[in-house]
Amino acid sequence: MEFTYSGGFAVSQKQKNIAAIHASFGRAHPDARILEISTKSLQSLGVELSAFRLLKEVPSLGRRIPVENVFQGGKVFAEGGPFLDLYEVSPREAKGDPRLRECGQLTSFYFEGVHYRTEPKTAFYDWLYANAVLENAPLAETLAQYDTFSDVEFNPQKSLNCQAKAAALFVSLYRLGKLDAIQSYSTFAGLYQ
Numbered sequence: 001m002e003f004t005y006s007g008g009f010a011v012s013q014k015q016k017n018i019a020a021i022h023a024s025f026g027r028a029h030p031d032a033r034i035l036e037i038s039t040k041s042l043q044s045l046g047v048e049l050s051a052f053r054l055l056k057e058v059p060s061l062g063r064r065i066p067v068e069n070v071f072q073g074g075k076v077f078a079e080g081g082p083f084l085d086l087y088e089v090s091p092r093e094a095k096g097d098p099r100l101r102e103c104g105q106l107t108s109f110y111f112e113g114v115h116y117r118t119e120p121k122t123a124f125y126d127w128l129y130a131n132a133v134l135e136n137a138p139l140a141e142t143l144a145q146y147d148t149f150s151d152v153e154f155n156p157q158k159s160l161n162c163q164a165k166a167a168a169l170f171v172s173l174y175r176l177g178k179l180d181a182i183q184s185y186s187t188f189a190g191l192y193q
Contacts (some may be wrong), residue, residue: 052068057135077104080103117189133167144171144174170182
C-alpha cells in the first residue's frame with residue numbers, strides 16, 4: 001500500500017496521514033469499513049476508543065478510568081511497581097512516568113489484586129482493552145460495524161501494544177460469538193497459543 005506521507009508531529013499532519021492511509025486502503029479494498037483508533041482520529045468513535053479515552057471499570061476505586069492508566073499503573077518491574085498512583089493522573093502523564101523506564105525489567109502486570117504474566121506479549125493489554133469495550137455496550141456494537149483498523153500513533157519500534165490490533169481482536173470475537181473468552185484472562189490468553 002502506498003500513500004503520501006505528511007511529516008511532522010502536529011495533529012493536522014497526523015490526520016493528513018490517516019486520510020491518506022484510509023484512501024489508499026479504500027482504493028484496494030472498496031468495501032472495507034475502516035476506523036482510525038487514536039486521539040487523532042477524524043471520527044469521534046475512534047477518539048472514544050483510544051486507550052487515552054476508553055474507560056475501564058476499576059472496582060476497588062468504584063469508578064472507571066482510562067485503559068492507558070490501568071495498563072501503565074499495573075506494570076510491575078524488578079525494582080518497583082505497580083504504580084497505582086498513575087490511576088489518578090492524565091493518560092499522557094501515566095504513559096510518560098519516568099519510573100516506567102527506571103525500575104528495571106518488566107516482570108508482570110497487576111490489576112485488582114491479581115498478577116498477570118508478561119507472556120503472551122500483548123495479551124494483558126488486549127484483554128484490558130477488550131474488557132473496557134465490553135463494558136461500554138453502545139461502543140462495542142458500533143465498533144463491530146467496522147472491519148479494518150488503523151492507529152497512526154503506533155510505533156512498533158517503541159511499543160508492542162496497538163489499540164487498532166486490540167480493537168480488531170475484539171471485533172473478531174464479537175463476530176464469532178466468542179465474547180465470553182474475554183471474561184477470563186486465562187481463556188483470553190489461550191487465544192494466543
